[in-house]
Amino acid sequence: MIDPSAIRTQNSREQEGGFPASEVERATGSKTLRGNRLELQYEGSSTFNSWLEGISRAQRMVYLENYLIRDDRVGRAFRDVLIEKARSGVPVYVIYDWVGCWATPRSYWKPLRQAGVHVRAFNPLSLGIGDPFGILRRDHRKLIVLDGKVAYVGGFCLGVEWVGRPTHPAWRDTAVKISGPAARVAAHAFEATWCGMGESLALSQQLPILSDVGDTPVWLIEGEPGRTRVYRTIHWVAARAKERVWITDAYFVAPRSVSEALGAAAQQGVDVRILVPAHNNWPLVGSLSRGGYRSLLKSGVRIFEWQGPMIHAKTAVVDGIWSRVGSSNLNSASLIGNWELDVGVLDTKLAGQLEELFLTDLSSSIEIVLPGQRFKQGIKIPESSGATESLDPQGTLPERMMQIRTLGAAQGRITMAPLVRARGALGDSLAGDRPIGREGRTVLGTVSAIILSTAIIAAFFPTFVGAMIALVAGWFGLTTGIRAYLQSRRARSEEREALTTAELD
Structure with a gap:
């Protein structure tokens, strides 16, 4: 009699032959988390309904972390269910980004706090002068963890843009529902962010160890300032890919090394495609993105612009095996400066679904080509996506x-x-x-x-211009000088502690 678990183990080993777990761990900075089951989510209304239903069933804890939570019908629906959970005695914790939610009024958060929900704003504006660039480092994650058993990770913010209005179609986005041991690790990631804001939290340590619920290996890629985990992962998959790399990105302003890595893969015959929005909700970012097209196109990378209202997804699928879904855009802010959260997945089923979704999006896209360049023949895509624009x-x-x-x-x-x-x-x-x-x-x-x-x-106005320059230069000089002094004092303190320890030894 054939043992199904043996088949799963064999399939896992065959998949990992092209993407060894040890290499994935080095690139992503995550341990291999086995025994998970994943579900792809890509339509706003059904995704939010799934999240709301999951929150309503939670019994032990609810963690919600999101860059943007609006005070609209979507945001209020989540507020209502969180209040209901908190009043029923379930611990509920919410992290929102102070910059992302700048337009969300204080009145939105008040009922949550009154109901017992623990709410924290991430990195609010501070008069401190220790780090002049600290305000630029944002919590861009989109995460929900329920009871340490289920986690939702992706690009969806909590706003009406993702479900649409009568006169405005919904934005396109992607997320995954994770059931299994990886959900508990996602809870640890939330708790690390919460503790980083000055309060302790460790509810996940009180949860029982979960048994495997599937056979999918997962890597949780925790982006932090100065930690280039997604950056390293992109370089790794570009070097590993043999057939195709298909990327969907909302704010694609890739660092030069990333563009070169993707271009090098294309030059060696890998089918590299990048799908970006034609009508970006941040027009300047869209313009900067187009500024990098030429070098990619000359390397053989194919670029498509989605013609819908806005595609906000951040995904990559490689060779029909490896996938990445999360909050990280391929730009310097996401790759180096922000707190982000992505999921790396080694699973042919999920990769196949993402490829089908990518091809469906291409049917509503226009391919960008250099002047005189002909439309390439490659993996078959829907005929309606054959339009090109110079x-x-x-x-x-x-x-x-x-x-x-x-x-x-x-x-x-x-x-x-x-x-x-x-x-x-x-x-x-x-x-x-x-x-x-x-x-x-x-x-x-x-x-x-x-x-x-x-x-x-x-x-004509030298005094005014000079005053502005002096003000900005003085502020930077003061803040960087104080930071240098504090760092120097800290270094001397550590040296003294090290000497004391050495003498005691």
């Missing part, structure tokens, strides 16, 4: 500006993306690497006009 707009400058206005009218705004697309070429020309083309000359002229305007203002 990276360089054609026509004179007035004609291009009219095109910008026409495109912007469809979304109710004017986008400056076509003027930023030559950022890479402009940088190379200023460095003396190569001459610039028409688009680069246009951008160079615009930048020159801005610089000259600034010089004229400074000439």
Whole structure:
């Protein structure tokens, strides 16, 4: 008689042959967490209903950590169920990011606290001058943990954008529901963040050890400032991939080394595709993203822009085996500066579902190509996604500006993306690497006009400009000087402690 567990073990070993667990652990900074069952979530209304239902069934604890919680019908639905749980005696803890929730009024949090919910704002504005850049480090995680048995991790914030309005379609996003031992580790991650804000929390230590509920290995990738775990993982999968790397990213402004890693994989025949929103809710980020297209396209990477209202997902799927789902965007803020949370998964079923979802999204996308470049033939995708758009707009400058206005009218705004697309070429020309083309000359002229305007203002109002420069320079000098002194005092204290310990030994 065939033992199902033996089959699962054999399948796991075959999968790990291409992605060894030891290598995954080194890249992600996470131990291999086996025995899990995962469920893909990608539609706002059904995802939120699943989360609300899960919270209502929780018996031991509820942890909720999210960058953005709005005071709208979605945010209030979660507030109501959290209040109900707290009043029933279940410990409920909530972490929200102070910057992400800047528009959420204080009145939203008051009923939660009155009901006994423990609520903390992450990294609020402080008058302290020890770290001048501390305000830039945000808690960008999206996490819910229930009883240490179930965890939800992904890109969904708690707002009406993800379910839509009568006049505004819902945003597209992705998350996973984790059942099994990895959920308890996710609880540890929440508790570490909570303790980092000055209060102790260790409810997960009181939970019983969970038995395996599935056969899927999981790695919990805990992003922290200065810890480049997702960054390392991207480089690792780019080097490991043999067939394809398909990435969906909402705010794709990849560091140069990431672009080079993906480009190197494409040059060796790997099918590298990147799906980004055509209509970014942060237009400047969309423009910066387009500024990096050219080098990727020249390396053979294929780039698609999703034509829906906004795609907010942060996923990657490699060779139909390895997947990553979470909160990390491929930009420096997420990869290096923020607290993020992603899940690495080695499972053909989940990877297959993500690939199907990716191909479905491509059917609502336009591929970006360089001038004169032909549409590539590769893994079959829906015919409706075969439309292409040249990276360089054609026509004179007035004609291009009219095109910008026409495109912007469809979304109710004017986008400056076509003027930023030559950022890479402009940088190379200023460095003396190569001459610039028409688009680069246009951008160079615009930048020159801005610089000259600034010089004229400074000439007519030197006192004001000088005062502003002195204020900013003084603030940076004061804060960095105090930080240097505090660090020096701390180092001397540690040295004295080390000497004392050595003498005692």
